Amino acid sequence: FIIMKKLSQITILSLLLISFFTVVFISCDKDDDEDSATLEVRLTDAPGDYDAVNIDVQNVQIHAGMNEDEGGWQTLDIVEAGIYNLLEFNNGMDVLLASAQLPAGNVSQMRLFLGDNNSLEIDSETIPLSINVADMSGLKFNINAHLKAGVTYKLWIDFDAGKSIFETGSGEYKLIPVIRTFNEATSGAIEGTVDPVESAPLISVINGLDTITTTIPE
Secondary structure, X not given: OHHHHHHHHHHHHHHHHHXXXXXXXXXXXXXXXXXXEEEEEEEEEEOOOOOEEEEEEEEEEEEEOOOOOHHHEEEOEEOOOXXXXXXHOEOOOOEEEEEEEEEOEEEEEEEEEEOOXXXXXXXXXXXXXXXOXXXXXXXXXXXXXXXXXXXXXXXXXXXXXXXXXXXXXXXXXXXXXXXXXXXXXXXXXXXXXXXXXXXXXXXXXXXXXXXXXXXXXX
């Protein structure tokens, strides 16, 4: 009887300890959620006069904090690495590249890593797009944003396909990305109607030295 009583006491104590640690772990997880923000990185494009502009997206990184140390870089969970046709994501269309739960606080920069399988399509012909070696180490953008806990932030990488492609003297094409970034909190929108649509106008928005250009598809 004494042995069974002691075993019962040990069992009750064990259950209490398990319950205690379970509560602690659940509480920690809850605190983590309350102290983090969600960041979504999306790709969009200002169209160019090509059949397709294919870029080889491999990786996305974000830099936490406001200093320049390399230790602050964090790789985001990319949705799908591979080839993206920029011309599929213009006139308000976009695609989710990566997302992550990040601690609330400052983020200063982002890096987009491209592979070497980039190409251009003109009149049904696929032409390789070369890229600078320096760009292979990551296209860097300044963000300088403050993430608040419990908030989802959307950050767009806006390629300008028309300005990003250059033909060399030897007839080859080079990809020198012209990109701007914007987020949902600070972005604006311009809406209007084109009549007739068949006119296929070229529309530009100019703000100081910054110009954004788009076309209306027929």
